[in-house]
Amino acid sequence: MVHTSKTGFPPTITLTTDFGLQGEYVGAMKGVMLNINPHCRVIDITHQISPQNILQAAFVLEKTNKYYPSGTIHLVVVDPGVGTERRALIIKKREHFFVGPDNGVFSFILDEKGKTEAVEIKEKQYFLSPLSSTFHGRDLFAPVAAHLSLGTDLKKFGLPAKDFVRMEWPRAELKENRLAGKILWADSFGNLITNITREEYGSLLEGNPILIKGAGWKIQHLARTYAEARPREPIALFGSSDLLEIAMNQGNAYQRLGIKPGEIIHIEVQE
Amino acid sequence: MVHTSKTGFPPTITLTTDFGLQGEYVGAMKGVMLNINPHCRVIDITHQISPQNILQAAFVLEKTNKYYPSGTIHLVVVDPGVGTERRALIIKKREHFFVGPDNGVFSFILDEKGKTEAVEIKEKQYFLSPLSSTFHGRDLFAPVAAHLSLGTDLKKFGLPAKDFVRMEWPRAELKENRLAGKILWADSFGNLITNITREEYGSLLEGNPILIKGAGWKIQHLARTYAEARPREPIALFGSSDLLEIAMNQGNAYQRLGIKPGEIIHIEVQE
Amino acid sequence: MVHTSKTGFPPTITLTTDFGLQGEYVGAMKGVMLNINPHCRVIDITHQISPQNILQAAFVLEKTNKYYPSGTIHLVVVDPGVGTERRALIIKKREHFFVGPDNGVFSFILDEKGKTEAVEIKEKQYFLSPLSSTFHGRDLFAPVAAHLSLGTDLKKFGLPAKDFVRMEWPRAELKENRLAGKILWADSFGNLITNITREEYGSLLEGNPILIKGAGWKIQHLARTYAEARPREPIALFGSSDLLEIAMNQGNAYQRLGIKPGEIIHIEVQE
Numbered sequence: 001m002v003h004t005s006k007t008g009f010p011p012t013i014t015l016t017t018d019f020g021l022q023g024e025y026v027g028a029m030k031g032v033m034l035n036i037n038p039h040c041r042v043i044d045i046t047h048q049i050s051p052q053n054i055l056q057a058a059f060v061l062e063k064t065n066k067y068y069p070s071g072t073i074h075l076v077v078v079d080p081g082v083g084t085e086r087r088a089l090i091i092k093k094r095e096h097f098f099v100g101p102d103n104g105v106f107s108f109i110l111d112e113k114g115k116t117e118a119v120e121i122k123e124k125q126y127f128l129s130p131l132s133s134t135f136h137g138r139d140l141f142a143p144v145a146a147h148l149s150l151g152t153d154l155k156k157f158g159l160p161a162k163d164f165v166r167m168e169w170p171r172a173e174l175k176e177n178r179l180a181g182k183i184l185w186a187d188s189f190g191n192l193i194t195n196i197t198r199e200e201y202g203s204l205l206e207g208n209p210i211l212i213k214g215a216g217w218k219i220q221h222l223a224r225t226y227a228e229a230r231p232r233e234p235i236a237l238f239g240s241s242d243l244l245e246i247a248m249n250q251g252n253a254y255q256r257l258g259i260k261p262g263e264i265i266h267i268e269v270q271e
Numbered sequence: 272m273v274h275t276s277k278t279g280f281p282p283t284i285t286l287t288t289d290f291g292l293q294g295e296y297v298g299a300m301k302g303v304m305l306n307i308n309p310h311c312r313v314i315d316i317t318h319q320i321s322p323q324n325i326l327q328a329a330f331v332l333e334k335t336n337k338y339y340p341s342g343t344i345h346l347v348v349v350d351p352g353v354g355t356e357r358r359a360l361i362i363k364k365r366e367h368f369f370v371g372p373d374n375g376v377f378s379f380i381l382d383e384k385g386k387t388e389a390v391e392i393k394e395k396q397y398f399l400s401p402l403s404s405t406f407h408g409r410d411l412f413a414p415v416a417a418h419l420s421l422g423t424d425l426k427k428f429g430l431p432a433k434d435f436v437r438m439e440w441p442r443a444e445l446k447e448n449r450l451a452g453k454i455l456w457a458d459s460f461g462n463l464i465t466n467i468t469r470e471e472y473g474s475l476l477e478g479n480p481i482l483i484k485g486a487g488w489k490i491q492h493l494a495r496t497y498a499e500a501r502p503r504e505p506i507a508l509f510g511s512s513d514l515l516e517i518a519m520n521q522g523n524a525y526q527r528l529g530i531k532p533g534e535i536i537h538i539e540v541q542e
Numbered sequence: 543m544v545h546t547s548k549t550g551f552p553p554t555i556t557l558t559t560d561f562g563l564q565g566e567y568v569g570a571m572k573g574v575m576l577n578i579n580p581h582c583r584v585i586d587i588t589h590q591i592s593p594q595n596i597l598q599a600a601f602v603l604e605k606t607n608k609y610y611p612s613g614t615i616h617l618v619v620v621d622p623g624v625g626t627e628r629r630a631l632i633i634k635k636r637e638h639f640f641v642g643p644d645n646g647v648f649s650f651i652l653d654e655k656g657k658t659e660a661v662e663i664k665e666k667q668y669f670l671s672p673l674s675s676t677f678h679g680r681d682l683f684a685p686v687a688a689h690l691s692l693g694t695d696l697k698k699f700g701l702p703a704k705d706f707v708r709m710e711w712p713r714a715e716l717k718e719n720r721l722a723g724k725i726l727w728a729d730s731f732g733n734l735i736t737n738i739t740r741e742e743y744g745s746l747l748e749g750n751p752i753l754i755k756g757a758g759w760k761i762q763h764l765a766r767t768y769a770e771a772r773p774r775e776p777i778a779l780f781g782s783s784d785l786l787e788i789a790m791n792q793g794n795a796y797q798r799l800g801i802k803p804g805e806i807i808h809i810e811v812q813e
Contacts (some may be wrong), residue, residue, distance in 0.1 A: 009309035014298065020561070020590075020730025021292070022719070024605040024783060027556065027587030031609030038551035038611050042585070043305070043313070045298030048291075052792060063295040067302030067409075069309050080792060083767030114794050125339030133766045135782030139610075188291025189322050224404045240406030241295060250323060250351060280580035292563070296598060314576070314584070316569030319562075334566040338573030338680075442595065453566055459562025460593050495675045496625030511677030512566060521622060 010041040011149040012068060015078040016061055017137065018049040018261075025135070029077075032128065036146035045074075052080040054104045056185060058167060061240045062108035063097055074118035075145045076100035086122040088140055089164070090148065090157055097154075099145045101136075118270075122158035163244040172196045179267040181244065183259060190252030192259060196244035196267075204269060205244070212236060212246070213267040215258045219246070230236035232256070281312040285337060287332055287350040288408065289320040296406070300348075302414040303399065316345075323351040325375045327456060333379040334512045336367055338346075346416045347371035354404035358391040359411055360432060361425055368425075370416045372407070375438035393429035395420040443467045450475075452515065454530060461523030464531060467515035468472035475540060476515070482539040483507060483517070486499060486529045490517070493496040503527070507538075552583040553691040554610065558603055559619040559679065560591040566676070571619075571684040574670065578688035587616075594622040596646045597709060598727060604650035605783045607638055617679075617687045618642035625675035630682055631706070632662040632690065632699055639696075641687045643678075646709035664700035714738045721746075721809040723786065725801060732772030734801060738786035738809075745813060747786070753790070753810040754778060757800045761788070776800070778809075 013033060019025040030042050033138045045064050047058045063177040065074050079086075079101045087102035091109060098106055102120075110116060121140065124131075126147050128139040144157060168182050172181040172195050180186050181196040196205075205222050212219040227250040229235040234257055239245045246265070259265060284304060290296040301313050316335050320328045328349040336345050350357075350372045358373035364387050369377055373391075381387060392411065395402075395473050399410040415428060443452040443466050452467040467476075476493050483490040490507045499525060500506040500520040505528055510516045517524050517536070530536060555575060557660050561567040572584050586642065587606050591599045599620040621628075621643045629644035633651060640648055644662075652658060666673075668689050670681040686699060714723040714737050723730050723738040738747075747764050754761040761778045771777040771791040776799055781787045788807070789795050801807060 012305060013574075014302075016298070018730070021588055023588065023727075023729050024602045025586075025729070027558070027606040028782075030585050030587075031556075031606055031614075034554060034614075035609055035611045038554075043298075043301050045301075045316075046292055046294065046585075048293035051794070060295045060298065064298040064302055067299050067306055069306045072302075072305075081769050084769045120737065132782050134768065134779065138782065153302075185294075187294050187296070188289070188318075201522075226405065227352050227355045236494065238298075240403050240409060252322070253641035255689050283576060283580075285573075287569070294667075314572050315568075315586075316572075317563055317565065319564035331566045331569065335569040335573055338570050338577055340577045343573075343576075441687070456565075458565050459560070459589075496677065498623050498626045508676065511570075511674050511680065523593070 010039050011037070011071060011073065012041045013075055013116065013149055014043045014045045014064070014068065014071045015047065015075050015077075016045040016049065017047045018051050018053065018138070019047045019077070019144070021047050024136055025137065028138045032138055032142040033146040033149075036143055037149045040146060040149040049078050050076060050185065054078055055167060055170070057105045058107050061105065062096070065098075065109070068096065070095035070106050073097040073099060073145050073148050075141055076105045077137035077141055078105055079103065079133050079136060082136050087161065088136065088144075089161060090119050090121060090144065090154055092154055094115040097148055099141050099148065102161075102165050106164065107167040108169075110164055110166065117154060118161045118164070118177055119154055119158045120161040122154065126157060141213070169197075170195050172201065174201075174204075177269045179269055180264050181267065183246075183261050183263050183265065184243075185261050186254040189247070190254035190256075191239065191245045191247040192253050192261075194244045194246070194265065198238045198242035198244070201244070202238065205267070206238075209270045210236070211267060217257060281310050282308070282342060282344065283312045283314055284344045284346055284416050285314045285316045285335070285339065286318065286346050286348075287316040287320065287328055287335075288318045289322050289324065289328070290318045290348070290408070291512060292504060293316050296408065299409045303409055303413040304417040307414055308420045311420040320349050321456065323347055323349060324337045326441070328376045329378050332369070332376065336369075336380070339367070341366035343420050344368040344370060344416050346412055347376045348408035348412055349376055350374065350407060353407050354510055358432065359415075360420065360435070361390050361392060361409065361415065361428055363388040363425055368419055370412050370419065373432075373436050375436050377435065379440070381435055381437065387434045388425060389435070390425055391432040394427065397428060420429075440468075441466050443472065445472075445475075450540055451535050451537065454517075454532050454536065455514075456532050457525040460518070461525035462510065462516045462518040463524050463528070463532075464510065465515045465517070465536065469509045469513040471517070472515070473509065474530050476538070477509075480535045480541045481507070483536060488493040488528060552581050553579070553613060553615065554583045554585055555617055555687050555691055556585045556587045556606070556610065556616045557587045557617050557619075558587040558591065558599055558606075560593050560595065560599070561589045561619070561679070563589050567679065570680045574680055574684040575688040575691075576643065578685055579691045582688060582691040587724045587794055591620050592628065592727065594620060597712070599647045599651050600709060603640070603647065607640075607651070612637035615639040615641060615687050615690050617683055618647045618680035619683055621645065621678060624678050629703065630678065630686075631703060632661050632663060632686065632696055634659040634696055639690055641683050641690065644703075644707050648705050648706065649709040650711070652706055652708065659696060659699045659735055660703045660706070661696055662703040665698065668699060711739075712737050714743065716743075716746075719811045721811055722806050723809065725803050725807065726785075726804050727789075727803050728796040731789070732796035733781065733787045733789040734795050734799070734803075735781065736786045736788070736807065740784040740786070743786070744780060747809070748780075751812045752778070754807060759799060
């Protein structure tokens with residue numbers, strides 16, 4: 001049974017990896033999938049997860065998968081434990097499929113309410129042979145995703161799995177009127193994305209006077225758009241993925257503000 | 272009415288943005304489009320427009336769109352004014368559709384001869400809800416482009432628009448026998464692309480002795496191919512997009528010649 | 543005759559170039575192909591071959607093409623001789639098609655056993671007009687690949703070709719118990735990929751004590767997975783493309799070990 005025959009449109013497989021775009025890795029994976037299911041459609045989410053950054057992969061997966069149609073297969077290969085005993089998983093949730101290593105990349109999917117089906121991938125007939133010990137993206141995960149896209153039942157790939165490796169969101173800490181947040185990463189504009197979520201701190205920060213101080217700069221209230229600051233003025237706002245970010249209108253906050261991923265910023269809050 | 276039923280092939284949506292490839296932005300936009308029209312085909316032009324560089328986006332759009340089939344939808348999201356009062360547009364020209372902010376990115380499309388149809392996008396039923404104030408690429412432009420690809424009529428998205436924000440090509444200046452051109456950007460080979468167009472200066476420069484001088488190097492005539500210079504010798508030629516560029520055979524002019532984007536170069540011309 | 547009518551799935555054209563992702567080059571090529579064959583599917587292998595690195599392009603092509611379905615057309619544009627007398631080729635091997643310049647990029651495909659068909663591309667009706675002297679990727683190779691994807695016979699594009707430009711693999715050298723290998727490039731993890739092949743040296747190196755010494759570090763045996771080293775410990779292993787690489791568990795060997803592409807490493811071997 002071909003997946004396309006049910007829906008009339010090509011089954012979609014998304015790719016989220018830390019392979020970068022410069023070598024043979026991504027191109028090999030795409031070939032493996034098209035060879036198994038020439039009808040599937042491969043969509044790059046990103047191949048520029050910071051090397052081995054499982055938190056970032058889990059975040060990007062959470063913030064993108066929900067926009068895709070039901071039936072989409074999301075392949076995540078950020079896999080520092082490749083070749084070891086770490087399990088390989090297929091997870092089904094909300095009619096989406098997730099394929100990748102059991103290392104925490106699916107944490108935020110698993111945190112969601114609703115039914116979870118999962119299997120540990122074990123059936124070697126779905127792998128490339130020989131199976132390398134360094135590139136399961138090509139030899140195991142890509143062929144499994146492609147077979148899923150052909151309509152192969154989840155249960156054919158292995159036995160039910162539970163007790164997954166989980167990663168907690170690194171929550172910001174509020175002590176008295178001081179909120180300590182961490183810079184998680186910079187986006188391509190140089191916007192510094194923090195771990196401070198709108199869900200937890202939106203009502204505290206939006207509309208109230210705040211104070212964030214750095215070397216030669218300060219921010220005194222939350223903005224709504226990038227453009228409402230003067231050029232090169234630092235601003236703070238909740239971005240499109242509902243995390244607080246430090247940005248700069250027409251400038252690169254990462255290059256200019258002297259703070260970087262991994263560092264802690266403090267926000268004084270006046271309620 | 273589905274667009275595909277008319278043509279028999281998938282409607283194409285091209286993407287030109289400054290989002291980079293490293294985060295969730297592009298992947299989210301693609302999901303939004305595939306969810307609305309699972310038959311559409313999304314083609315990346317580039318996501319590496321320099322941040323907020325409207326001129327570069329306008330140029331890349333002009334130099335690529337014309338190669339695509341009629342009916343293609345070109346989505347351009349270089350949008351420093353996101354969340355402000357800047358208008359959101361659909362422009363139809365030569366049976367191509369252009370979707371993006373009214374900030375100058377469509378200048379060179381609008382400059383072309385021929386009929387222009389345009390609407391200001393206003394109809395909220397085509398947006399994601401809630402509409403963020405920082406990411407209209409995902410919440411407004413992507414869904415509008417996807418609905419266009421379903422065959423939804425232009426006029427359904429809003430009222431006719433005119434008086435667009437325009438950007439002029441930053442023309443080179445010729446005074447007596449001295450042509451002053453600006454380095455606009457470097458390509459991935461390190462070729463330094465100038466604002467000197469073949470249309471305006473081709474007949475002046477091609478075949479005539481010229482002189483461009485830099486720190487320790489000079490160029491004395493226009494080349495036709497990169498390979499006709501000696502290795503690491505600087506050359507000048509009109510590139511594939513008909514702009515004069517300073518290049519280096521088997522080398523990176525940007526890294527080696529001591530000139531960079533934003534700088535002015537002078538060409539002495541002998542007619 | 544449309545290619546799709548034979549196979550029921552879209553004909554695939556893969557792209558391997560050194561154009562980078564930042565400008566109009568790749569987007570223009572994709573448009574040209576979709577305009578000629580709106581049914582074709584364009585897959586990016588990579589656009590980040592190091593500028594003019596023909597060896598790297600030949601390697602990536604060899605390590606990816608074999609995973610694709612029969613009938614796939616592989617377009618390779620790493621073309622420092624564009625506009626000169628270098629020939630343009632279509633090669634057919636193992637029911638795959640290869641399109642690109644005759645400069646060595648097809649060396650490892652040609653080295654394979656089995657029948658080779660090849661033509662020199664000469665028929666101008668398949669090119670864009672005018673043909674630029676600097677961008678045959680857009681004006682010659684892309685349209686030829688698209689016409690091939692429509693089912694146009696190989697022989698229509700020109701006369702049979704032979705005596706191709708060939709590049710040899712830069713083999714490692716073993717003298718007594720000392721193996722001298724070259725660092726070819728670093729991947730996006732910073733793994734330093736050498737020219738030492740598993741085919742030639744696997745049985746010598748695997749399972750035997752070895753010694754690789756650098757500034758402040760040494761490696762004494764071959765690993766099987768990245769994870770079996772301690773964090774930040776340098777290791778050597780045969781990677782997924784069967785080349786020996788120097789890597790670092792949870793670290794970037796390129797940034798931390800003080801060796802870089804082009805350098806020679808020495809491995810003491812005890813049999």
